[in-house]
Amino acid sequence: MCTSISYESLDGAKFLSRTMDFAFELNGQPTFLPRNYDWVSSFDDATYQTDYAIMGTGAKYGKNYMVADGFNEYGLSAAELYFPHQYVYDEKPTDGAINLVSEEFILWALGNNKTIDELRENLKEVHIIESDKGVMGTNQPLHWIFSDLSGVTYIIEPEGDGLILEEDKIGVMTNTPDFDWHRTNLANYLGASVNNFNSAQFGDEEITRLGQNGTFRLPGGYTAVDRFVRTAFNRTHIEKAKDAAEAVPTILHILDSVVVPKGVNIGDRGPSYTQYQAILDMTNKKMYYVPYSNQTVFEVTMTDDLIENQTIPKEFNLPMSQSLVSLDEQVEETK
Numbered sequence: 602m603c604t605s606i607s608y609e610s611l612d613g614a615k616f617l618s619r620t621m622d623f624a625f626e627l628n629g630q631p632t633f634l635p636r637n638y639d640w641v642s643s644f645d646d647a648t649y650q651t652d653y654a655i656m657g658t659g660a661k662y663g664k665n666y667m668v669a670d671g672f673n674e675y676g677l678s679a680a681e682l683y684f685p686h687q688y689v690y691d692e693k694p695t696d697g698a699i700n701l702v703s704e705e706f707i708l709w710a711l712g713n714n715k716t717i718d719e720l721r722e723n724l725k726e727v728h729i730i731e732s733d734k735g736v737m738g739t740n741q742p743l744h745w746i747f748s749d750l751s752g753v754t755y756i757i758e759p760e761g762d763g764l765i766l767e768e769d770k771i772g773v774m775t776n777t778p779d780f781d782w783h784r785t786n787l788a789n790y791l792g793a794s795v796n797n798f799n800s801a802q803f804g805d806e807e808i809t810r811l812g813q814n815g816t817f818r819l820p821g822g823y824t825a826v827d828r829f830v831r832t833a834f835n836r837t838h839i840e841k842a843k844d845a846a847e848a849v850p851t852i853l854h855i856l857d858s859v860v861v862p863k864g865v866n867i868g869d870r871g872p873s874y875t876q877y878q879a880i881l882d883m884t885n886k887k888m889y890y891v892p893y894s895n896q897t898v899f900e901v902t903m904t905d906d907l908i909e910n911q912t913i914p915k916e917f918n919l920p921m922s923q924s925l926v927s928l929d930e931q932v933e934e935t936k
Contacts, residue, residue: 602866602873603682604828604859605670605746606836607754607772608852614845614884617678617748618852619670621658621877622861624870625737629669629877631890631901631917632659636674638712638914640665643734644702645694651712656888656903658879659916662736666914668707674908675715676750676883679707684744687777689761690731699727702735703743710747717749717766724757724764746774750883756780773833776825783829790830793818795838823866828859845882849889849898852880863893890919897924 602622609615621627634655641648641664657671670680681704694700701709706729714720732740744758746769754769758779769780771787794815800807819834820827835855842848856878863874880889886903901917 602776602823602825602828602861603680604832604856605680605682605774606832606852606855607746607748607752607769608836608842608848608855609752610842610844610848610851612844614848614882615676615748615750615752616848616852616880616882617670617672617680617746617754618856618878618880619680619682619746620856620860620875621669621879622873622875623683624868624873627660627669627876629658629660630892630919631888631899632657632666632668633901633903633907633911633915633917634659634666634668634708634712635911635913636908637912638666640705640708642701642705643736644700644705644730644732647700649699649709649712651708653712653715654903654908654911655708655711656886656901657707657711657881658877658890659914661914665705665708667704667736668711670879670881671707671711672881672883672886672888672903673711673715674886674903676886677711677714677716677720677747678749678881678883679710679745679747680879681707681741681743681745682774683742683776684758684779685742685777687779688742688744688759690729690740690759692731694730695728700730701727702732703729703741704735704737706743706745710745716751717747717753717755720747721766724766727764729759729764744774744779748883771833772836773829775829775832778825783826786826787830787833790818790834793834823859823861831858832856845885845887848882849880853878853891853898892919892921894921895919895923 605619657668672678800809842851
């Protein structure tokens with residue numbers, strides 16, 4: 602489970618954001634990976650090096666830092682989301698190619714590509730291999746969403762025909778089924794409206810509305826299908842943010858409609874819940890992060906100094922208990 606959206610504020614700032622919904626505790630936090638970061642593929646122990654610095658949600662597993670979402674110094678951004686029962690990876694490696702397990706793909710994509718156009722060209726060199734050599738002991742079933750400073754949104758869904766970029770004009774991605782299914786399913790919700798229905802005549806009786814009713818067709822569950830529809834509706838109709846600063850709470854309000862509280866969705870591994878929300882400001886090179894246990898919005902910037910001078914990975918530690926702002930002093934001032 603997860604939900605991701607792209608977004609653009611009226612001042613032209615470009616964003617990619619997501620909820621991370623998972624049962625396994627990922628322990629991710631804002632992480633900076635420098636240029637020339639060496640990492641070793643779990644699949645074949647081949648060593649790769651990033652050309653560009655990366656900021657995203659990361660954690661060290663095995664030999665490498667892994668990132669589930671992030672952007673690089675040129676503004677290319679990405680997020681990985683679960684894609685069970687429908688993903689198809691290569692059964693065997695390709696000689697002379699970059700052969701990876703799925704969880705390594707973002708490291709390669711953000712570390713070695715400046716734009717989606719460049720990514721499209723370089724994808725020809727990369728293969729995701731079906732393997733149990735990943736850090737979790739199994740290959741994760743994933744698909745990916747990408748955006749860059751041009752504002753376009755693309756997805757990659759491995760379904761047996763290689764790694765192909767498909768444009769996502771809706772700007773939303775969730776989980777299985779695939780994107781084409783979700784896009785078609787939106788036709789079932791054309792009656793959802795931001796406006797209320799008026800009264801209607803039933804026989805000789807006029808029935809008036811009881812309250813807000815335009816959104817009655819929107820689904821309310823936490824399935825991938827429900828979350829896709831709800832997010833697409835809210836992203837389309839929410840009042841547009843005038844600038845990058847206003848975009849942060851605007852995006853959070855969109856994501857809040859699909860945040861999964863811990864305990865309401867329990868699977869084989871236990872409760873799957875929204876471990877964090879991440880907002881990636883590609884334009885201003887900022888990351889905003891909201892963990893489940895602390896609803897404070899944490900901000901970290903990929904500064905020029907960080908890019909030029911930080912030579913080792915850096916984790917940004919967060920307080921995991923809720924931060925509170927007391928207004929009690931205002932009471933004392935009025936006495």
